[in-house]
Amino acid sequence: MGLESFFNPKSVAIVGASRQKGKVGYEILANMISAGYQGRIFPVNPQADTIEGLKCYSDLESIGQVPDLVIVIVPAKIVPAVMQQCAKVKVKSVIIITAGFKEIGKEGKQLEEQVVQIAKRAGIRVIGPNCLGVIAPKNMLNASFGTELPAEGVTGYVSQSGALLAAILDMANANGIGFSKLVSIGNKADINELDVIKAFGEDPDTRVIAGYLESIADGDEFVRQAERISQHKPILLIKSGGTSAGAKAASSHTGSLAGGEVAYESAFARAGIIRCGSIKEQFDYARVFADQPLPAGPSVAVITNAGGPGIMAADAIERRGLTFAKLADETVKKLAARLPPAANLHNPIDILGDALADRYEFALHTVLDDPNVDTILVLLTPQAMTDPVGTAQAVVKTCRQKPAKPVLACFIGASRVEEGIRILRDGKIPQYDTPESAVAAIKVMADYVAWRNRPKRVVKLFPVNRRKVENIIERHLRRGDREVGETDSKEILEAYGFKTPQGAIATTPEQAANIAQQIGYPVVLKIWSSEIVHKSDVGGVKLGLNSEQEVKDAFDLMMYRIPQKRPDAQILGVLVEKMHKIGKEVILGMNRDPSFGPLMMFGMGGVMVEALKDVSFYLAPLTEDEARQMLTSTKTYKILKGMRGQEGVDIDAIAESLQRLSQLVTEFPQIHEMDINPYVVGPPGTTPIAVDARMSVEKI
Amino acid sequence: MGLESFFNPKSVAIVGASRQKGKVGYEILANMISAGYQGRIFPVNPQADTIEGLKCYSDLESIGQVPDLVIVIVPAKIVPAVMQQCAKVKVKSVIIITAGFKEIGKEGKQLEEQVVQIAKRAGIRVIGPNCLGVIAPKNMLNASFGTELPAEGVTGYVSQSGALLAAILDMANANGIGFSKLVSIGNKADINELDVIKAFGEDPDTRVIAGYLESIADGDEFVRQAERISQHKPILLIKSGGTSAGAKAASSHTGSLAGGEVAYESAFARAGIIRCGSIKEQFDYARVFADQPLPAGPSVAVITNAGGPGIMAADAIERRGLTFAKLADETVKKLAARLPPAANLHNPIDILGDALADRYEFALHTVLDDPNVDTILVLLTPQAMTDPVGTAQAVVKTCRQKPAKPVLACFIGASRVEEGIRILRDGKIPQYDTPESAVAAIKVMADYVAWRNRPKRVVKLFPVNRRKVENIIERHLRRGDREVGETDSKEILEAYGFKTPQGAIATTPEQAANIAQQIGYPVVLKIWSSEIVHKSDVGGVKLGLNSEQEVKDAFDLMMYRIPQKRPDAQILGVLVEKMHKIGKEVILGMNRDPSFGPLMMFGMGGVMVEALKDVSFYLAPLTEDEARQMLTSTKTYKILKGMRGQEGVDIDAIAESLQRLSQLVTEFPQIHEMDINPYVVGPPGTTPIAVDARMSVEKI
Secondary structure: OOOHHHHOOOEEEEEOOOOOOOOHHHHHHHHHHHOOOOOEEEEEOOOOOEEOOEEOEOOOHHHOOOOOEEEEOOOHHHHHHHHHHHHHHOOOEEEEOOOOOHHHOHHHHHHHHHHHHHHHHHOOEEEOOOOOEEEEHHHOEEEEOOOOOOOEEEEEEEEOOHHHHHHHHHHHHHHOOOEEEEEEOOOOOOOOHHHHHHHHHHOOOOOEEEEEEOOOOOHHHHHHHHHHHHOOOOEEEEEOOHHHHHHHOOOOOHHHHOOHHHHHHHHHHHHOOEEOOOHHHHHHHHHHHHHOOOOOOOEEEEEEOOHHHHHHHHHHHHHOOOEEOOOOHHHHHHHHHHOOOOOEOOOOEEOOOOOOHHHHHHHHHHHHOOOOOOEEEEEEOOOOOOOHHHHHHHHHHHHHHOOOOOEEEEEOOOOOOHHHHHHHHHOOOOEOOOHHHHHHHHHHHHHHHHHHOOOOOOOOOOOOOHHHHHHHHHHHHHOOOOEEOHHHHHHHHHHOOOEOOOEEEEOOHHHHHHHHHHHOOOEEEEEEOOOOOOHHHHOOEEEEEOOHHHHHHHHHHHHHHHHHHOOOOOOOEEEEEEOOOOOEEEEEEEEEEOOOEEEEEEEEOOHHHHHHOOEEEEEOOOOHHHHHHHHHOOOOHHHHHOOOOOOOOOHHHHHHHHHHHHHHHHHOOOEEEEEEEEEEEOOOOOOOEEOOEEEEEOOO | OOOHHHHOOOEEEEEOOOOOOOOHHHHHHHHHHHOOOOOEEEEEOOOOOEEOOEEOEOOOHHHOOOOOEEEEOOOHHHHHHHHHHHHHHOOOEEEEOOOOOHHHOHHHHHHHHHHHHHHHHHOOEEEOOOOOEEEEHHHOEEEEOOOOOOOEEEEEEEEOOHHHHHHHHHHHHHHOOOEEEEEEOOOOOOOOHHHHHHHHHHOOOOOEEEEEEOOOOOHHHHHHHHHHHHOOOOEEEEEOOHHHHHHHOOOOOHHHHOOHHHHHHHHHHHHOOEEOOOHHHHHHHHHHHHHOOOOOOOEEEEEEOOHHHHHHHHHHHHHOOOEEOOOOHHHHHHHHHHOOOOOEOOOOEEOOOOOOHHHHHHHHHHHHOOOOOOEEEEEEOOOOOOOHHHHHHHHHHHHHHOOOOOEEEEEOOOOOOHHHHHHHHHOOOOEOOOHHHHHHHHHHHHHHHHHHOOOOOOOOOOOOOHHHHHHHHHHHHHOOOOEEOHHHHHHHHHHOOOEOOOEEEEOOHHHHHHHHHHHOOOEEEEEEOOOOOOHHHHOOEEEEEOOHHHHHHHHHHHHHHHHHHOOOOOOOEEEEEEOOOOOEEEEEEEEEEOOOEEEEEEEEOOHHHHHHOOEEEEEOOOOHHHHHHHHHOOOOHHHHHOOOOOOOOOHHHHHHHHHHHHHHHHHOOOEEEEEEEEEEEOOOOOOOEEOOEEEEEOOO
């Protein structure tokens, strides 16, 4: 793994080590020592002989050997000089704790660039600057400041906020939650979130990956790698800072309904990343992944000693879209044989207020054997007779005997259940403060399992005419012409298998009437000028013309009025097109996210898109399944499919069109955004028509 | 207040008191004594002379005085006899702890009815049976079992689940949360949730009302009273058991899109009740209402010593629809004068990782003075330099000096912030485990304030023809005819000021053509038979007929085909109506909820209602504001208002129609459900037409 020398160095030099308590240079050294680090520690400080009994060196060279890891705490201005030294003695791994770089503005940014340059040239990997450091409990390595060594566990944590990591460590310590590794990535000058997550992916001690991120550097690669890693280790991320980006996207233009937030949602969905809404949620989820097996499916049974919490759990199970397990007859029979008559033998299984540990144990055993049950939630309220300690012991014991299914607990209360909760925790039974939060964790597990079992992603490739598209795009870019007008957009689409309306350009009213005659009425007239992108705004679109006279009138009116409105525009003529109105109008679009790449968009056409914001997004390239999901995830899908006896439209055709569009924007990264609006789709068997289309291109 | 003798009795008799530890009869007595109850306690047990040093009585009579309160713990079968005794000695208040009544089935139900009868006859108020009891910390009254006396506080709690109350008490004790009163209402044989909430409303010691309910008895009265009480005390309720009811309502009939759950949502909204999703949420909300003033508005400022949590808070503020405060220039200037240069002077105000208590104090003081800020959230993460204790003290002190605005805290962490959190708690600064949960509490406060400041509810009364409606409904009820067909429904609507299409019944094709000629084409033909409710199912509706021939053909076809499909139906003729298609189709409806009464429904007509479930509900009677909100709360409202240059429809007319319908169903409780579908609404100034309508009536 790439970060081995950060996590398990044989020797560590601390440049800027200090004798003065309270100073970071002292705290880190003290942390290193008190954690019980087994390798050699070299404090570097020209002003001291020894610190905490360790021999002090005046510089890295004088150590006489190359330390595996160097921790840098000197003031920001001196950091480049230290990096030069590192390069000279061939150090390969450096953690820069020091702040005062990119985060303070221009001057700091230059300093940071200097550091990166030195590192790159010398092949040094850098964590930081402006970070809290690195912790690896198993190796008794606490190369950080401001925190104790946490317990060893199976969760790897990466944080873009050092301060938050400090709080998280504090919470984890108090809750007995352990970590395999913790990394504070700070400014991410070199090593970023993806490097750490990849390292966690390969780390045999890490079974759950968690993190707090504010930004993701290379979204595209991030998704690719995270998808691979999620397949065997769940990734639980808090991604903050989403809303202002979302607000920016609230523009009226359909294509830009997508914002950064939508891209993140889509990227996380593809990569199987579990997004956490708060630190509490993240802990809630991490616990169950760390300590319990994955469920086989979404079906949940509840065992309780009180009706109220059982109902609350049932509500939560239904609201979250999990399955409320229907117990097998065999199970009900077994329960009936030994539970008191007043007990509820059906889910939620109410074993009554006087239930002691033995009744819990019996019920849990029995329900664990039920083939209809995937996950079990054990609820307890501390009533007069209740034995939280004995019950906790019974739950732990039973789960050890039958470890195949996940079991979660919710002992509701505080002091009266405290000792029971401690026993559960030690016995690796995740405990939740409310039935609702336990159910939320079950839902996340079930979704993760469903994601892992998803069909293999196969992206269809359609035979297309790439060369033609290449030519058109190049022509536009050569001209410095970012907007690709309707004709060229349609030609590009045709090259990718889309059908566009029949039609031709007319330069006289007679010619227009002739074309109309040939293609058949009704027709549409559209003004033709590369300068006019929004044709309807200038009265440049006339629909539903049914006769020679109407066509001629419309032609003349456009030629008379539009030059007055847009004297700048060179008008090349009028496009006469067959009017397609049989079917429903939908919109297909793409907006290229700066981080994650092409984000496909689908929605019902017309006034509905704006009113309902009922659009769906997904990152290209799309598989057939994903294209289909884009359709089914809109509310208007039912209308497309046909309801109340109305005939539906050709769903397969739309799904294929989305895939073709996805292929186009994947093969041509120059296409910055585009939409086909309206795309008129008829009943099954008919070919949809791209009635209007536009795109913009950019040099890449 | 009605329940004074339950909360503050001068003497308490315990019937079924026991000497045996572990028995409920002993535990309650022991609880009463150890809580320090100041009144007299009379244990009643014919087998004992004294219990815990108190003289024991063989029955209630032998006490020689009438105890203010009697607690009954004897076995269920003996309870009626004890009640008889209570009646005899003129006891007025009884808590029946004993279980084994309604909740165990038929036999128990009869026993419970017996108890209620005795109580009613003798004017005895009863809490329970099958309950945990009553607790009033201020009066040192712990008339309950299985729990210690909690701290005194300002929250009154009512619970339908005794077991949950035990857990809640345990959590509250551990969190230093206090209560004014706690009542376990058990089976609610006599005193129910509303009685308790009303008592809390009048109780000067109760400032916040909270509860856990599974059902509400008299919904209508509950809403009325709760609305009155919410005006000065917030009511925070967990209402569980909602989902299966919701599922039942998932029928295809538009009127029944409403389910119990919708009625609850609507009732709570009207009454200003704050619905809590879990016990944790309830605690989170209760705390801030108990300890902080209400905010003037929705604007929130955040003070933090770390960027990450600040961003998380900002995200939450935006997502919840609160206002992210823009600080006044004056505030920014003041902050700039004393904060370090790297600090962020704008919201979220980042006072940096090395902030000590003084910097927090200064920032909090300054921001409290900002007129643009309604609520302040103070975030802290325990970093190397951080002083959680000093900071907590500074926050408490500052808020005492400037107590006008609510301040909430989120010290993130555990052991390192534990002492600080204790200081906050003692200083009445509510502390939250994550920024997100703090923001959720702020949102609930802001919403409550907005609700309190809502305009006074004035329900308009329109001049209508009640007598006519009375006659029609009576005629149907006399005949035992639940379904009111289209003609009568329309007559009822006309009596309430609705316009219906012109038209008349024809019995021959010629007559039909004549009517069509008079009212003008296009027309609609509808089969006329009181047995046929769903006319289109039998081909009994023919739209858009444009000529005499078409009318005659349609008439004959109906007369030929429908008797074959429905030989049972007596066909009275065919209704010829003017066809109204100018405008948009909406649906107005009402479904009478068994608990909360008439629930009004509004939605776009046609296929959209079913596809999008974009309908809104609200309890009648509607004010003009509420009717308008029913419109604006649908997503399709934008379409009705007119968008993208399309002309909108007469919004005022729809709002008035909803109010008229609300008046109709309020004045005629016999109307069980009804809908007008479609209701065709044209542009402003035109009169909408009730094209089709149906209703069903029931004896009341």
